[in-house]
Structure formats: structure tokens, C-alpha cells
Amino acid sequence: MDPDMVSSTGWPTSSFAYQINVVSGWDAYNAARICRAHVLATNELVTIRCLNAEVLTSSEQRLQDEVRAAVLSRQLAHPNIYQPFVHFVTADDPAELWTVGPYTPQGSLRDLLDTTFPNGCDEVLTATVLHEVLQALVHLHKLGIVHNRINAESVVITEALRVCITNFQYSRDIHFDGDGSGKLFDCPTDHSILPWLAPEVISQAAHGYMTKADIYGLGVLALEMLNGDQPYAGLELPQMLLYKIQGIKVGVAPTKNVSRHMKVFLSQCLNVDPDLRPSASDLLRHPLFRQVRRVRATVDRYMPRTTRPVISIPEDAFHFGLPLEEPDLPDTFERHAFPQLFQGGLTVYQGESTHEHTCVCGSVGSGDQGTSGREE
Amino acid sequence: MPKSPVQKLVGLLEKLDSGKKAQDEFLKCLLEIKKSLIGGPDSKVPEEVSKQLAKDINANHVLYLLVLHMPSMDFEAKKVAVQIFNKMELFYPFFQHVQKSEFDIASDAFASLKALLTSHKILCAEFLEKNYEKVFQHYQQLLESENYVTKRQSLKLLGELLLDRANFTVMTKYISDPVNLKLMMNLLRNPSKNIQFEAFHVFKVFVANPNKTQPIMDILLKNKDKLVKFLANFHNDRAEDEQFAEEKQYLVKQIKDLK
Numbered sequence: 001m002d003p004d005m006v007s008s009t010g011w012p013t014s015s016f017a018y019q020i021n022v023v024s025g026w027d028a029y030n031a032a033r034i035c036r037a038h039v040l041a042t043n044e045l046v047t048i049r050c051l052n053a054e055v056l057t058s059s060e061q062r063l064q065d066e067v068r069a070a071v072l073s074r075q076l077a078h079p080n081i082y083q084p085f086v087h088f089v090t091a092d093d094p095a096e097l098w099t100v101g102p103y104t105p106q107g108s109l110r111d112l113l114d115t116t117f118p119n120g121c122d123e124v125l126t127a128t129v130l131h132e133v134l135q136a137l138v139h140l141h142k143l144g145i146v147h148n149r150i151n152a153e154s155v156v157i158t159e160a161l162r163v164c165i166t167n168f169q170y171s172r173d174i175h176f177d178g179d180g181s182g183k184l185f186d187c188p189t190d191h192s193i194l195p196w197l198a199p200e201v202i203s204q205a206a207h208g209y210m211t212k213a214d215i216y217g218l219g220v221l222a223l224e225m226l227n228g229d230q231p232y233a234g235l236e237l238p239q240m241l242l243y244k245i246q247g248i249k250v251g252v253a254p255t256k257n258v259s260r261h262m263k264v265f266l267s268q269c270l271n272v273d274p275d276l277r278p279s280a281s282d283l284l285r286h287p288l289f290r291q292v293r294r295v296r297a298t299v300d301r302y303m304p305r306t307t308r309p310v311i312s313i314p315e316d317a318f319h320f321g322l323p324l325e326e327p328d329l330p331d332t333f334e335r336h337a338f339p340q341l342f343q344g345g346l347t348v349y350q351g352e353s354t355h356e357h358t359c360v361c362g363s364v365g366s367g368d369q370g371t372s373g374r375e376e
Numbered sequence: 377m378p379k380s381p382v383q384k385l386v387g388l389l390e391k392l393d394s395g396k397k398a399q400d401e402f403l404k405c406l407l408e409i410k411k412s413l414i415g416g417p418d419s420k421v422p423e424e425v426s427k428q429l430a431k432d433i434n435a436n437h438v439l440y441l442l443v444l445h446m447p448s449m450d451f452e453a454k455k456v457a458v459q460i461f462n463k464m465e466l467f468y469p470f471f472q473h474v475q476k477s478e479f480d481i482a483s484d485a486f487a488s489l490k491a492l493l494t495s496h497k498i499l500c501a502e503f504l505e506k507n508y509e510k511v512f513q514h515y516q517q518l519l520e521s522e523n524y525v526t527k528r529q530s531l532k533l534l535g536e537l538l539l540d541r542a543n544f545t546v547m548t549k550y551i552s553d554p555v556n557l558k559l560m561m562n563l564l565r566n567p568s569k570n571i572q573f574e575a576f577h578v579f580k581v582f583v584a585n586p587n588k589t590q591p592i593m594d595i596l597l598k599n600k601d602k603l604v605k606f607l608a609n610f611h612n613d614r615a616e617d618e619q620f621a622e623e624k625q626y627l628v629k630q631i632k633d634l635k
Contacts, residue, residue, distance in 0.1 A: 005477050013477035053524045054570055063529075067487070070480035087479035093567060095524030097479055 011086035011100060017041065018048065018100070021309060024107045027153070027167075031055040034107060036309070037100075045103040045159070045309070046085070053095035061189075066097065069168040072145070080136035082156055082166035101166075102158045105306055109155040113228050116304050120228035123258055124291055125302045129155065130222055131292045132163035137218065137280040141211040144174035148188055150217030151196045152224050157303070161296040174210070183208030195232045196220045199244045199272050212274035215283070219269025222262070227253045247272030261288040381409050382432045389441050392448040403453045409433075410456050414463050430464060439464060467492065471514040474526060482526065490533055497542040504537075504546045512550070519559060528571050531563065535577040551582045554591040561599070564606070573611060576624075583627050596634055603631050 005013045012018065018037045024047075025034040032051040038044060057063055070087045077083070084101035106112045109129065113121070133155060140147055147154075147165065154167035170188035178184050185208045187201050194202065198216035200209045223231045232240045232250060243250070249270050252258055265288045271277045278286075292298075379387075388402045413429050415421040433439065442457045449457060470492070473485035493500055504511055518530035538547045550556055560582065563575035582592060596603070607628050614620050 007478045054568070057525060057528050057570065063483075063525075067480065067483040071484055074480055088477050089479055089523050089525045091522050095568075097525070 007086045007088070009086065012039065012041070013086060013088035015090040015092055015096075015098065018046070018098075020048065025111055036103070036105070038309075046100050047102065047104045047156075049099040049101075050090075051097045051099075053089060053097055056097050065169040068171065070099070072168045072171060073166075076139070076143075078136055078139045079162060080132050080164055081139070082158070082164035102160075104156045104158055105308070106157055106303065108153050109157070109225070110152040112157070112304075113152055113225065116302075117225075118228050120226045120253070120256060121302065123226070123262055124298060126222060126225040127262070127288055128292050128295055128298045129163050129225065130218065131284075131289045132295060133165055133218065133221070134280055134283055136165045137214055138284060140171075141214070141280050144182075144211075146172045146174065146184060146209070146211050147214050147217070148172060148201070149193050149196070150214050150221055151193065152221060155221070157299060161299045161303070163295070163299065179208070183210060185209075191237075194237070195230060195240065197244075198274065199247070200274050202241060203245050210274065212277045212279070215269050215277045215280065216271075216274075218283075219266055222266060222269065223250065223252065226256055226258060226262075245272075259288070261286070261290075264288075380432060381405060381412070382429070382436050382438060385409060385438065386436055386441060389445050392445055399450050399453065403450070403456070406453055406456045406460070410460055413460060433460075433464060439466075468510070468514060471517060474518060474530075475521060475523070477523075479525070482523070486526070486529055493533070493537060497540065501542045501546065504543060505549075508546060508549055516559075519563075524568065524571075528568070528574060531571060531574040531578070535574060538578060538581055547581065548585075551585050552589040552592065554589075554595055557582050557592055557595055561595075564610075569611070573614075576610070576620075580623055580627055583630050593634070596631065600631055600634055604628055607631070 004017075007013050017040055019040055020035045020037045022036045023033050024036050026032065027034055027049065032049050035048045035050060037046055037048045039046060051066065055062070056066055070084075073082070073084050082101060084099045087097065087099050090096045090098055106115075133150065137147065137150070147168065148170040149167050150165070154165055156164050156166055158164060170190065170193070172178075172184050172186070174182050174184060177186065185204070187197070187204055196217045198209060198213040200207075201213050220231045232243070235243070242248075249267070251266070252262075265283075265286055268276075268278055269283075385402070385405050388398065388405055391398045392402060409429065411419070412421055413426050413433075415426075439461055442461060446454060446457065470485050470489045474482050474489060476482045476485070493504075515530065515534070518526055519534070521527045521530070537543055538550060557579075560575050560579045564572055564579060566572055566575065582588075583596065585592075588596070607624060610624065611620070
């Protein structure tokens with residue numbers, strides 16, 4: 001396959017155009033690697049999900065789920081919804097479906113819990129993240145889309161400290177997948193997400209389910225964040241299902257101090273009757289979220305400090321417009337004789353030449369500083 | 377030079393919002409085009425005329441403009457516009473879209489292509505028969521694609537199409553062409569087990585055909601021993617799939633009995 005192929009949006013659609021640096025996690029029954037990588041041509045850092053294509057095409061349902069996720073992510077434009085740049089199938093053997101998206105240094109929220117908050121995070125961070133997820137849910141539910149997989153694995157924090165939801169494989173559209181009355185009936189068959197599924201989804205009741213199913217998932221996500229552990233951990237599967245359908249709630253770990261508002265929020269979200277659960281837009285006004293201020297600063301305060309990987313350009317790479325070294329000026333060259341030559345930016349390398357080789361993207365702003373630096 | 381009806385239509389589309397008179401004039405023009413494209417209840421259009429008109433419509437991007445201005449049309453005009461849209465043959469561009477490198481676009485296009493080829497069986501069979509050469513010339517590109525997903529999905533769809541009773545004539549045509557047999561035999565040896573398996577389901581039709589053409593017979597005879605040996609070791613781990621095992625046994629017997 002042609003290594004120079006690009007998508008309509010200009011992103012390379014060949015695996016040769018990317019360099020994978022670290023495999024940071026696994027997804028979907030361990031069939032997909034989550035990798036941190038960079039684009040060779042621009043050094044831009046990206047996160048890539050690589051799903052084995054044999055697994056992808058193992059069943060019609062599986063393929064449909066992935067196509068749905070890919071198509072939806074292209075159509076949904078919201079600051080709290082993770083938007084991959086491009087999806088493509090590699091020409092490698094075995095072939096893989098690559099989903100290239102914005103860089104997420106911490107991986108998913110699940111990874112963050114595992115590495116940084118094994119005993120759960122505190123209420124301020126939980127409320128901040130939930131509030132962001134809720135805004136995405138309001139948008140989705142307005143469009144008639146049920147996400148069906150609201151859990152810590154589906155929440156990512158981008159490098160720009162934006163909390164986004166992803167993993168649209170199990171989402172359903174009320175208008176297309178429903179029976180016409182606004183109800184949905186088919187239940188995702190992935191066992192790993194059972195703890196987050198609402199009772200009415202699991203029981204496959206005759207009256208179906210609606211957008212309120214995601215609110216239940218949000219409640220379980222809140223528990224997951226506060227406890228740090230998978231919800232219902234330690235329970236056998238049948239027992240967990242029974243608990244859910246009977247409406248027996250599992251709560252926050254007894255050692256954990258949470259506010260009254262959080263307790264009310266949890267019991268409202270985890271209500272066994274979907275009609276008694278508040279809607280996503282109702283919840284936005286919940287008193288729990290009064291403590292949410294300055295989202296990015298809050299998120300930033302809790303993020304572990306990691307250094308951005310420095311990627312060096314390989315020696316044999318081509319360079320466009322960026323000279324590797326500052327060319328030696330001949331001794332006889334009178335610098336001060338032509339000041340306008342240096343101020344006017346007539347020479348190609350001036351200004352740009354002070355750049356580090358590692359920083360190619362975002363080089364526009366610093367050009368002026370480079371010039372003034374040379375003046376001294 | 378007088379304006380063609382299509383050019384006139386494009387001009388009228390711009391003025392749609394300017395009132396009742398423009399709407400009426402637009403509808404009149406639209407009906408005129410419809411009459412020469414589709415014909416009426418008692419008038420048939422010669423094929424050259426409608427073909428020329430269709431070309432004209434494509435060249436002026438009329439379908440795109442019709443969709444764009446759909447909201448400003450009145451009910452009657454919308455109805456006619458949809459009829460014109462449906463009449464225009466937009467089948468072949470799908471093959472290009474399926475081969476796009478972006479997974480989401482390609483898969484979406486493939487789903488549409490599949491729906492077009494399978495949802496109305498009788499109509500499709502008729503269409504495939506009539507346009508056999510052109511359709512399969514395009515389809516060949518998908519089967520030879522370097523994209524694993526495209527290759528596998530198109531091979532699977534091919535198997536489904538050929539084994540459908542409605543497409544019997546098309547199937548007979550397909551399995552009498554040695555080029556197709558060669559392609560399937562090569563796909564049987566593809567590195568991917570899943571592609572091998574899908575290819576098997578097309579290959580079996582060639583062998584099971586009681587009225588093999590001479591070129592097909594020649595290829596099978598030439599490779600008789602190799603094929604028997606190959607099939608004996610083919611996907612033996614699929615023991616639990618009884619139907620597959622039976623079919624394989626049948627094929628081996630058929631090939632052994634070839635004379």
C-alpha cells in the first residue's frame with residue numbers, strides 16, 4: 001500500500017507514517033492495543049488504538065459495532081466527546097484497524113485509577129469529571145443516542161486536559177435501532193461491561209430502555225471513581241445481576257468520606273426505576289456540581305507529572321524549511337552593514353534556525369523571538 | 377444558443393425563495409425533465425435521450441443542488457425531485473467509495489453497496505444479469521484489494537450472492553469463467569485463514585457445477601492431484617463444523633472423479 005496515502009482531512013492512512021512509542025493499554029477483550037505514538041512527518045503526538053482485523057471481522061455484529069463507533073465519532077462534534085482524526089486498515093500482516101486520535105498521556109480514566117488512585121480519588125475530582133461526562137451525555141441524549149458503555153474505560157483525558165468520552169461501539173440510536181416508540185431493546189453482549197449496565201438493559205424487559213440507562217452507568221462510574229475499584233468487585237456474576245435487578249445498591253467504601261450531595265446523587269442515578277432517575281440535563285443543575293470550578297485547573301492538579309516524550313528526528317529524515325545547523329556566515333560578511341536584511345526576514349533560515357529540532361509543530365509563535373535573539 | 381432544460385433548472389433553483397411564481401416555474405421545468413428522463417404513463421423515452429439527459433444532469437451537479445435546495449421546494453416539487461434522484465443510476469461510484477482508505481467511509485459505502493445488491497433480490501438479479509460485465513469488472517477490484525477488510529467482506533458478499541437462488545443465471549455465468557476460478561484458487565492460499573475460508577465457499581460452486589465449461593475443466597484436471605492433497609489438509613481444525621467437513625469431503629470426491 002502507498003505509504004503516502006492521506007485521508008480527506010490530511011491524516012496519513014498508512015501505518016508507515018506513524019512511529020509507535022509505547023503500548024499503554026489493552027481494550028476489547030485484549031484484542032486492541034492502545035499505543036502512544038507520533039506522526040513521523042510532523043512529530044505530532046497521537047494515541048492509536050490498534051484492533052486486530054481478524055477479530056474485527058469475526059462477526060457481523062462486531063464489525064457493525066466498530067463501524068458505528070467510527071462513523072459516529074465523525075459526526076459528533078462536542079468538546080467532551082473524543083474525536084479521532086482518522087480510521088484506517090493497515091496493510092500489515094496481520095492487518096489491523098487503526099484509530100488515530102488526540103494524544104492522551106494518561107490513557108483512560110481506568111488506567112489513571114490503577115496507576116495513581118488505587119483507593120479511589122476524592123470528591124472534587126470525581127464531581128469535576130462527572131460534570132464533564134454529563135455535558136457529553138446531554139448532547140448525545142438530545143440527539144437520541146444512548147452510549148451504553150459509560151465507565152472509566154470510556155473516559156479519557158487529553159493532553160489539553162479535556163475530559164472526553166469515547167468507545168461508541170455499543171451505542172444505540174433511538175431513531176434507527178429502536179422500535180419507533182423511542183425505546184431500545186437489544187442489549188450489548190460484552191460481559192465485561194455488565195457491572196455498568198442498567199437493570200432495565202440487563203433484564204431485557206418488555207418495555208425496553210431509553211437514555212436513562214446511561215444515567216445508571218454514570219452512577220456506577222461515580223462509585224468506580226470514589227472506590228478506585230471495579231464496582232461489584234468480588235461478587236459472582238449471577239449475584240451481581242440479582243442485586244441489580246432487585247435494586248440492592250452497593251455504596252461507597254465505608255472508609256470514604258463523601259458529602260451528602262454525593263450520596264443523594266448516587267441514589268438518584270442508581271435508582272432501579274428508570275423513570276425516577278433524573279435526566280442528564282436535570283443532573284447538570286445538581287447541587288453536587290456547585291463545587292466544580294475551573295475544570296482544567298482541577299484536573300491538572302490531580303494529574304501525575306509526566307514528561308512529554310522528546311522525539312528526535314532520525315538522521316536520514318528529510319527536513320523541510322528547517323536547517324539542521326545554522327550555516328556559518330563568512331567572516332567577511334558585514335553583519336551590521338545590512339541591518340534591514342536581518343530585521344526584514346529576508347534570509348530563509350533566520351528566526352527559524354533557533355528552533356529545536358524536536359519541535360516542528362506549533363513553530364509559528366516563536367519565530368519573532370528567534371529574530372530578536374539574533375539581534376543582540 | 378437556447379438553454380437546455382437542465383441549465384434552466386439550475387438557474388431557477390437559485391431563485392426558489394423568491395415567491396410563488398418562481399416555485400411554479402421551477403415545478404414546470406422539473407416535470408419537463410422528469411418526462412424526458414423517466415417518461416410518462418403512455419410515453420416511452422428512447423434510451424439515447426434519457427442517457428444524454430442523465431449525463432447533462434451529472435455534468436451540472438444537479439443532484440447535489442436538488443438536495444441542497446430541497447427545503448425551499450414545495451411538496452409537489454419535492455416529490456418530482458425525489459423521482460429524478462431515484463432514476464439516476466448512482467451505483468458504480470460506490471465501488472470507488474468502498475476503496476477509500478478511511479475505514480469509516482469505506483465501511484459505510486460497503487454497507488450501502490451490500491444493501492443495494494441484496495435487499496430487492498428479483499430486481500437485483502435482473503440488474504446483475506443485464507450489467508454482468510461491468511459490475512463484475514468493478515467487483516474484481518474489491519476482491520484484489522490490499523485492504524484486508526475490503527477483501528474479506530467483498531469475498532463473503534460474493535459467496536452470498538452466488539449461492540442465492542435468485543441469482544442462478546449470474547452464478548452460472550460467473551462459474552464458467554476460468555479467470556474467476558484462478559482468482560479463487562489463489563485466494564484459497566491467502567495467508568489469512570478467514571479469507572481462505574470465504575474463498576472455499578465460492579470455490580465449491582465451481583467444483584459442484586455439473587455442467588463445467590471446458591476451460592474450467594482443464595484447470596481442475598491440471599491441478600487434480602494438488603487440489604486433492606491441498607483440500608485434505610485444508611482447515612482440519614474446523615472439526616466441529618459438520619457442514620464444512622461434509623462439503624469438503626464432497627469436493628474431494630468430485631475432484632478425484634474428474635476425467
